[in-house]
Amino acid sequence: MKDKLDGIKCAALDIIERAENTSQLNDARVKYLGKSGEISLLMRDMATVPKEERPAMGKLVNELRAAVENALNAKTELISQLELDRRLKEEAIDVTMPAKGKRTGTLHPLTLITQELIEIFANMGFSVTEGPEIESDLFNFQLLNIPKDHPSRDMQDTFYVNDSILLRTQTSAMQARIMTQSKPPIRVVVPGKVYRSDDDASHSPIFNQFEGLAVDKHITMGDLQGCLQTFAQKIFSKDTKVRLRPSYFPFTEPSVEVDVTCSMCHGKGCRVCKGTGWVEILGAGIVNPAVFDACGIDSSVYSGFAFGFGIDRIAMIKYGIPNIKMLYENDMRFLKQFN
Numbered sequence: 001m002k003d004k005l006d007g008i009k010c011a012a013l014d015i016i017e018r019a020e021n022t023s024q025l026n027d028a029r030v031k032y033l034g035k036s037g038e039i040s041l042l043m044r045d046m047a048t049v050p051k052e053e054r055p056a057m058g059k060l061v062n063e064l065r066a067a068v069e070n071a072l073n074a075k076t077e078l079i080s081q082l083e084l085d086r087r088l089k090e091e092a093i094d095v096t097m098p099a100k101g102k103r104t105g106t107l108h109p110l111t112l113i114t115q116e117l118i119e120i121f122a123n124m125g126f127s128v129t130e131g132p133e134i135e136s137d138l139f140n141f142q143l144l145n146i147p148k149d150h151p152s153r154d155m156q157d158t159f160y161v162n163d164s165i166l167l168r169t170q171t172s173a174m175q176a177r178i179m180t181q182s183k184p185p186i187r188v189v190v191p192g193k194v195y196r197s198d199d200d201a202s203h204s205p206i207f208n209q210f211e212g213l214a215v216d217k218h219i220t221m222g223d224l225q226g227c228l229q230t231f232a233q234k235i236f237s238k239d240t241k242v243r244l245r246p247s248y249f250p251f252t253e254p255s256v257e258v259d260v261t262c263s264m265c266h267g268k269g270c271r272v273c274k275g276t277g278w279v280e281i282l283g284a285g286i287v288n289p290a291v292f293d294a295c296g297i298d299s300s301v302y303s304g305f306a307f308g309f310g311i312d313r314i315a316m317i318k319y320g321i322p323n324i325k326m327l328y329e330n331d332m333r334f335l336k337q338f339n
């Protein structure tokens with residue numbers, strides 16, 4: 001019996017000594033101290049020991065149990081210390097690493113330009129309004145002297161919702177709304193999205209326009225020219241010149257197309273202005289009396305001027321943006337530049 005105890009002790013201490021992790025230690029604990037572990041089973045063998053030897057034998061078994069228990073506990077502590085050290089090393093956070101920067105948003109270039117435009121025209125006495133993007137044929141075309149089948153409808157590839165409802169092709173639609181709803185004097189600008197079935201480097205199916213309308217007694221082409229001159233110098237630069245060329249729009253008579261000196265080369269001629277020194281930026285004119293009549297304003301008393309341009313185009317010229325799509329792709333590398 002005594003030899004058996006010594007054998008168990010040797011084997012147990014050896015296993016504990018060689019254990020490398022908590023789970024191996026747990027296995028050893030079950031093997032020797034568990035309910036049917038080797039040491040527990042020794043108690044059963046007591047029956048075979050002569051009665052007078054039993055107390056001494058019992059003492060030896062208890063000593064064995066204590067020795068194994070102590071060895072297990074000591075090794076458990078050692079291993080958990082080693083495991084803790086390893087985890088601390090692996091999961092360490094380097095507090096000297098630079099933090100990930102927080103990115104703050106910036107206003108979109110179109111928003112920046114629109115805000116600037118509104119301020120320029122507000123300083124000239126214009127108020128600001130907006131209108132619906134889903135518009136009726138009546139305001140977008142008919143009241144602006146563009147009846148059904150008018151050839152100028154071909155210039156604006158329209159997205160129709162149905163026969164009489166469409167996505168507005170021009171903020172000019174708001175001219176008709178404003179003139180049917182309010183009395184002169186009127187001085188208003190209208191920024192907003194417009195839609196056309198058109199898609200290339202300088203055309204996007206969705207883009208932004210900026211409309212202006214002034215109606216009062218004695219308004220002349222001179223007022224229009226002065227207003228646009230001020231606008232061009234404020235949005236581009238002080239030395240910007242404006243040029244009016246005769247043109248045609250159904251809702252203005254006479255109509256003009258307006259060029260400004262190229263802000264890239266200041267009129268010398270470059271790639272942006274295709275060597276001419278001028279870039280076309282807008283359409284304008286004296287409000288056609290036919291439009292006044294359709295909208296219920298007395299054309300024998302009042303006159304007015306109107307103009308409209310693409311905000312995108314102004315942004316492209318001002319910032320040298322080569323493709324209109326860049327304004328709608330939301331590429332952070334592009335947008336970040338407009339801080």
Ligand code: DAH
Nearest residue numbers: 170172283284285306307308
């Ligand atoms: N609505 C025209 C367009 O989209 C631009 C325009 C031309 C607006 C003349 C006007 C104007 O107010 O008088 O092409």
